[in-house]
Amino acid sequence: MDMLGGLTASEFLRDYWQKKPLVIRQAFPDLESPVSPDELAGLACEETVESRIVIENDDGKPWQLHNGPFTPERFSQLPEQNWTLLVQGLDHWVPEIADLLEHFRFVPNWRLDDIMASFAPKGGSVGPHYDQYDVFLLQAQGHRRWTFGGHCDHTSPRVEGTPLRILSSWDGEETVTLAPGDMLYLPPGIGHHGVAENDCITLSVGFRAPTIDDILTGFTDFLCGQSDASDHLNDPELQVQDNPGTIQPAVIDKLDAILREKLGDRRQLSLWFGQYATAPKNMDIVVPAEEPASTEEFAGAIRAGEQLRWNEGSRFAYYDFDDETALFVDGEQYLLKGDARPMAALLCAGARIDSAQLARFADDEALLGLLCTLYNQGSVYFE
Numbered sequence: 001m002d003m004l005g006g007l008t009a010s011e012f013l014r015d016y017w018q019k020k021p022l023v024i025r026q027a028f029p030d031l032e033s034p035v036s037p038d039e040l041a042g043l044a045c046e047e048t049v050e051s052r053i054v055i056e057n058d059d060g061k062p063w064q065l066h067n068g069p070f071t072p073e074r075f076s077q078l079p080e081q082n083w084t085l086l087v088q089g090l091d092h093w094v095p096e097i098a099d100l101l102e103h104f105r106f107v108p109n110w111r112l113d114d115i116m117a118s119f120a121p122k123g124g125s126v127g128p129h130y131d132q133y134d135v136f137l138l139q140a141q142g143h144r145r146w147t148f149g150g151h152c153d154h155t156s157p158r159v160e161g162t163p164l165r166i167l168s169s170w171d172g173e174e175t176v177t178l179a180p181g182d183m184l185y186l187p188p189g190i191g192h193h194g195v196a197e198n199d200c201i202t203l204s205v206g207f208r209a210p211t212i213d214d215i216l217t218g219f220t221d222f223l224c225g226q227s228d229a230s231d232h233l234n235d236p237e238l239q240v241q242d243n244p245g246t247i248q249p250a251v252i253d254k255l256d257a258i259l260r261e262k263l264g265d266r267r268q269l270s271l272w273f274g275q276y277a278t279a280p281k282n283m284d285i286v287v288p289a290e291e292p293a294s295t296e297e298f299a300g301a302i303r304a305g306e307q308l309r310w311n312e313g314s315r316f317a318y319y320d321f322d323d324e325t326a327l328f329v330d331g332e333q334y335l336l337k338g339d340a341r342p343m344a345a346l347l348c349a350g351a352r353i354d355s356a357q358l359a360r361f362a363d364d365e366a367l368l369g370l371l372c373t374l375y376n377q378g379s380v381y382f383e
């Protein structure tokens with residue numbers, strides 16, 4: 001399948017990723033939406049599913065936001081046109097939607113956020129806006145007219161009277177109408193506005209990246225959880241000062257040395273980032289297996305060639321140190337040494353794990369124990 005419009009993944013990353021928009025006609029030829037509008041409405045009634053409705057003109061108020069879960073009656077009260085239902089994390093709930101992600105594995109697992117779906121009748125839209133995400137907007141049903149272009153940021157003028165960040169006085173630069181199977185890639189910060197031409201479903205395959213704030217607070221919180229974090233600054237070499245009010249440069253040197261030592265620890269940084277980047281988005285999805293397996297049962301299933309796959313809400317990544325490999329699954333780390341190291345790459349390569357290759361690792365008792373733990377905690381299951 002030519003989902004990047006004739007470009008190789010390397011060409012796409014070099015020329016478009018984080019740089020400029022790309023319209024790809026028939027990226028997924030003849031795509032049939034894996035979900036129907038009714039199924040989306042059904043999901044939006046579930047407590048554990050994050051959903052929103054955006055109404056362009058709600059009793060005279062612009063771009064009003066209503067958060068789910070909704071009741072079925074709510075849908076019969078909506079106007080004929082000009083509203084949108086958004087369902088977040090659809091890939092977590094619908095395996096066929098999660099399967100679409102296998103086409104996007106040219107982007108690292110840790111960058112993936114989720115697939116959001118929107119349903120809109122004619123005229124429906126969430127308004128002109130920009131995101132801090134890389135997003136592939138895949139048309140799954142009906143037609144949507146997209147206007148996009150122009151770099152926006154927090155200084156771009158906004159519409160008043162709405163909780164949403166809707167751009168005012170924004171015109172866009174290009175307009176295209178997408179049909180089922182067509183896709184539009186947008187880098188962060190590019191203004192865009194999609195308006196349904198008829199009943200339409202759009203899938204937003206979103207990629208996130210941490211902010212500097214996320215990195216600083218996340219890593220320092222992680223360091224603060226370590227055993228030496230409660231040690232106090234010491235000063236056995238303290239000297240008499242002329243003025244007790246002076247903070248001596250030597251004190252600042254000490255602080256500086258502590259911060260450099262802690263913040264400059266690449267190993268700890270890698271371990272923190274792997275855990276941070278694989279923490280599940282929604283804790284309601286990764287739930288323990290209904291019937292926990294014994295290691296013998298698990299090994300039997302692997303040897304019988306049963307297909308093991310990631311839980312749709314699970315995240316997998318790994319980092320190769322010089323002497324060992326850290327496997328990260330759902331915010332936990334597992335250190336693999338020696339011959340066990342390649343198991344991390346095998347588990348992380350894609351949602352369906354090659355049973356034949358896994359069988360040789362399952363011969364090792366410790367690795368079998370680890371695989372069985374991943375199964376029993378709900379991070380993987382047999383299809």
Ligand code: AKG
Nearest residue numbers: 118126131135194202204
């Ligand atoms: C986005 O994901 O950034 C969108 O603009 C999607 C809006 C929609 O599907 O209506």
